[in-house]
Amino acid sequence: MARGRASDFVQHLAARFEEMKAQRAPFDDVWRKVAVFESERMNLFDGQRGQQDTWLAMRRDPRDIDNTARQAITVFSSGMLSGVSPPSDQWFSLRVADRSGGDDLRKWRPVAAWLESVETMFARDFTAKNFYTQQVSSYKHIGMYGMQAMFVGSSPEIGTYYRDIPPDEIFIGNDFAGRVNVVFRELNITLQQAIAMFGRENLSETVQAVINNKYFKPFDLVRIIHAVIKKDPGYENILGGNSLPYASYYFEPGEDHLVNEGGFESLPYIVTRAYSDGRSPYSISPGTIALADVLMVNEIKKLMLRAGQLSVAPPMLMPDRGLVGRMNYAESAINLFRKDGTTSVDDFKPLQLVGEFKLGMDILERAQKDINTAFFVDLFLMIHNRTQAGRGTPTAMEIEQLATEKSFLLAPILVNQQQENFNRLFERVFELKRNEPGALPPAPRELDGADIEIDYISPLVRAQQGVKTQQMLQGLNDVGMVAQLYPDIMDILDIDATTRKIVENRGVPQSCIRTLEEVAQIREQRARQQAAMQQQMQQQQVLQGAMAGYEGLSKAPEQGSPVRRLMAQASGA
Numbered sequence: 001m002a003r004g005r006a007s008d009f010v011q012h013l014a015a016r017f018e019e020m021k022a023q024r025a026p027f028d029d030v031w032r033k034v035a036v037f038e039s040e041r042m043n044l045f046d047g048q049r050g051q052q053d054t055w056l057a058m059r060r061d062p063r064d065i066d067n068t069a070r071q072a073i074t075v076f077s078s079g080m081l082s083g084v085s086p087p088s089d090q091w092f093s094l095r096v097a098d099r100s101g102g103d104d105l106r107k108w109r110p111v112a113a114w115l116e117s118v119e120t121m122f123a124r125d126f127t128a129k130n131f132y133t134q135q136v137s138s139y140k141h142i143g144m145y146g147m148q149a150m151f152v153g154s155s156p157e158i159g160t161y162y163r164d165i166p167p168d169e170i171f172i173g174n175d176f177a178g179r180v181n182v183v184f185r186e187l188n189i190t191l192q193q194a195i196a197m198f199g200r201e202n203l204s205e206t207v208q209a210v211i212n213n214k215y216f217k218p219f220d221l222v223r224i225i226h227a228v229i230k231k232d233p234g235y236e237n238i239l240g241g242n243s244l245p246y247a248s249y250y251f252e253p254g255e256d257h258l259v260n261e262g263g264f265e266s267l268p269y270i271v272t273r274a275y276s277d278g279r280s281p282y283s284i285s286p287g288t289i290a291l292a293d294v295l296m297v298n299e300i301k302k303l304m305l306r307a308g309q310l311s312v313a314p315p316m317l318m319p320d321r322g323l324v325g326r327m328n329y330a331e332s333a334i335n336l337f338r339k340d341g342t343t344s345v346d347d348f349k350p351l352q353l354v355g356e357f358k359l360g361m362d363i364l365e366r367a368q369k370d371i372n373t374a375f376f377v378d379l380f381l382m383i384h385n386r387t388q389a390g391r392g393t394p395t396a397m398e399i400e401q402l403a404t405e406k407s408f409l410l411a412p413i414l415v416n417q418q419q420e421n422f423n424r425l426f427e428r429v430f431e432l433k434r435n436e437p438g439a440l441p442p443a444p445r446e447l448d449g450a451d452i453e454i455d456y457i458s459p460l461v462r463a464q465q466g467v468k469t470q471q472m473l474q475g476l477n478d479v480g481m482v483a484q485l486y487p488d489i490m491d492i493l494d495i496d497a498t499t500r501k502i503v504e505n506r507g508v509p510q511s512c513i514r515t516l517e518e519v520a521q522i523r524e525q526r527a528r529q530q531a532a533m534q535q536q537m538q539q540q541q542v543l544q545g546a547m548a549g550y551e552g553l554s555k556a557p558e559q560g561s562p563v564r565r566l567m568a569q570a571s572g573a
Contacts, residue, residue: 006257006258007256007257007258009249009258010249010251010252010253010256010257010258011256013225013227013249013251013253014225014251014253014256016184016227017171017184017186017225017227017253020171020172020173020182020184021171023171023280023281024171024282027145027280027282028045028168030288030291031044031045031144031145031167031168031288032044032045033291033295034144034145034285034287034288034291035144036061036063036064037061037063037064037069037291037294037295037298038069038070038073038144038287038290038291038294039070039073039140039144040070041166044166044167044168045168063298063302064298065298065301065302065305066294066297066298066301066368068294068297068368068371068372069287069290069294069371069375072290072371072372072374072375072377073140073143073144073287073375074140075372075375075377075380075381076139076140076143076286076375076376076377076380077136077137077139077140077143078136078380079376079379079380079381080136080139080143081132081135081136081139082459083380083458083459083460084414084417084458084460084461085132085135085422085458086458086459087126087127087132089458089459090119090123090457091456091457091458091459091461092119092122092422092426092454092455092456092457092458093115093119093454093455093457094115094118094119094452094453094454094455095115095452095453095454095455096111096115096447096450096451096452096453097450097451097452097453099451105446105447105450108444108446108515108517109515109517109518110444110446111444111446111447112515114441114443114444114447115452117441118440118441118452121433121439121440121441122426122429125159125160125429125433129158129159129160129161129162130161130162130163131162134150134162134163134164135150135162135164137164138150138164138272141164141166141167142272142273142274142285142413143274143285143286143287143375144285144286144287145167145285145287145288146273146274146275146282146283146284146285146287146288147167147170147172147271147272147273147274147282147283147285148164148167148271148272148421149164149165149167149169149170149183149269149270149271149272150162150163150164150165150269150270150421150425151163151165151268151269151270152268152270152425152428152429152432153268153432154432154435154436159436159439160429160432160433160436165185165269169185169186169187170183170184170185170269170271171183171184171185171186172184172271172281172282173281174281175230178276178278180267180269180271180281180420181229181230181267182227182228182229182230183227183228183229183267183269183271184225184226184227185225185226185227185228185269186223186225187223187224187225187226188221188222188223189221189222189224190218190219190220190221190222191207191210191211191216191217191218191219191220191221191222192218192219194207194222194224195211198250198259198260202259202260203222203252203257203259204252204255204257204259205255205257206255207222207252207255222252223252223253223254224250224251224252224259225250225251225252225253226248226249226250227248227249227250227251228246228247228248228249228264228267228268228269229246229247229249230245230246230267231244231245231246231247242262242263244262244263244264244265245263245264245265245266246263246264246265246266246267246268247261247262247263248260248261248262248263248264249261265431266424266427266428266431267424267428268428270420270421270424270425270428271420272416272417272420272421273416273420274286274412274413274416275412275413275416276412276416286374286375286376287374287375289374290370290371290374290375293367293368293370293371293374294371296363296367297364297367297368297371300360300363300364300367301364303360304360304361304364307360376409376410379409379410410460414460414461418456418461422454422456423454426454430452455504469502472498472501472502473502476493476498479493496519500513
């Protein structure tokens with residue numbers, strides 16, 4: 001009975017999968033061209049996946065003769081890694097959410113110390129595991145196809161792990177708010193991998209028969225679909241049952257066989273789009289924007305190469321009394337023509353072909369520049385380009401201004417990286433670490449029930465925040481000018497809060513910023529010291545005034561006189 005219910009449910013999942021494939025089909029047509037002309041792996045989106053097709057992955061299409069797009073994608077992915085999530089720099093920080101009393105809790109040193117220790121845990125985990133190598137591959141995918149997907153999982157052997165998923169394997173669906181809540185992944189794995197992942201007994205009878213055959217080939221492929229779905233009516237668990245929010249199903253679509261069922265506390269596939277589009281769960285990308293120029297560059301370059309070949313080895317004219325046969329434009333070809341009268345050595349000459357070679361070069365260079373613009377190469381190589389143009393090395397202030405200006409163009413991608421990628425990433429990793437014994441330090445009691453948020457302080461984010469910082473500094477400068485005429489105007493500013501915001505925008509770590517309690521203690525101690533110094537100065541002034549009244553005396557003040565008492569007080573006796 002359970003098997004019959006499972007088979008019926010697999011048919012339902014398979015039908016849903018076909019609907020999602022049809023929804024992605026228009027994007028596949030475009031992405032297939034992107035894969036051919038912009039990616040090293042040309043077998044994406046052509047139905048040929050798996051380890052047996054590795055030899056096809058790196059093949060080159062004869063129409064593809066230009067590497068401008070590939071070089072631009074390399075710069076884009078490297079620039080995103082170093083500018084958005086640099087491995088060698090801190091690009092995130094934790095803080096208590098304002099709704100959980102962040103301002104009040106910030107003054108507690110145990111809270112700040114715990115947040116810093118968790119930040120260190122995240123940073124070490126990202127570095128020790130394969131996060132950054134997978135993330136740079138994800139940046140390539142979002143640059144070419146407008147979508148990246150990373151699976152964040154955990155195993156007893158290695159703990160947390162990260163794996164970039166090729167976008168051709170991923171099919172997604174949104175909820176009413178545009179958030180990804182359904183992911184279907186099409187896997188083509190070897191029989192050996194299927195046995196290791198699920199166990200031989202959990203595979204379909206057809207696959208088991210293949211495995212039990214004496215001619216069994218462990219590297220033959222089997223097609224399995226993984227569906228992860230936010231639980232809604234109609235997606236209740238079939239076997240075992242659990243209360244986790246996301247249901248997980250592995251099934252063989254051709255056999256209507258449910259291989260494995262489970263669940264997750266959160267969606268393990270972190271799917272990020274380059275741009276938001278309310279009409280589709282998928283997105284355009286720099287690669288699709290540049291595709292027309294990429295195709296044009298390949299055609300122009302093909303013509304230019306042919307023109308270059310003809311200029312180096314042009315077809316030749318040989319006199320005969322008129323043209324004999326059709327013209328042959330192949331390099332070094334011989335074309336016979338008839339000529340009245342005598343012939344001479346000068347009649348043996350190259351065929352002069354008229355063409356605008358310079359115009360072709362201009363069009364080619366312009367198209368290549370448009371490709372680089374689509375992938376924000378000018379942003380990531382602005383110092384190099386400025387130096388190559390002969391304008392010298394820019395100053396630190398000029399670099400900040402250039403980065404701020406250029407990063408506005410990258411803002412939509414940066415926003416989606418923060419909201420769809422990193423917010424989900426930290427939630428998922430925090431969830432896994434919470435279930436891993438000893439991974440997280442015990443939180444202070446003040447954080448019971450508090451929400452923790454992420455602040456992003458990467459170089460590109462700081463470049464965007466630099467505009468706000470400059471505006472704040474300019475505002476302070478303007479207020480200072482007004483305060484010269486009306487000093488009371490300074491009362492409207494909270495200088496402490498303003499300064500804190502400036503240093504936070506500059507990316508100063510929380511451990512380098514004193515808490516409100518520490519600042520209050522320092523100021524109280526300074527006030528006591530100033531009060532003591534002021535009292536001492538007043539005593540010295542009284543003593544000097546008293547001594548001035550006795551300047552005309554011929555002898556020192558007597559014992560017990562007022563002057564003697566003042567002198568004793570001044571000397572600390």
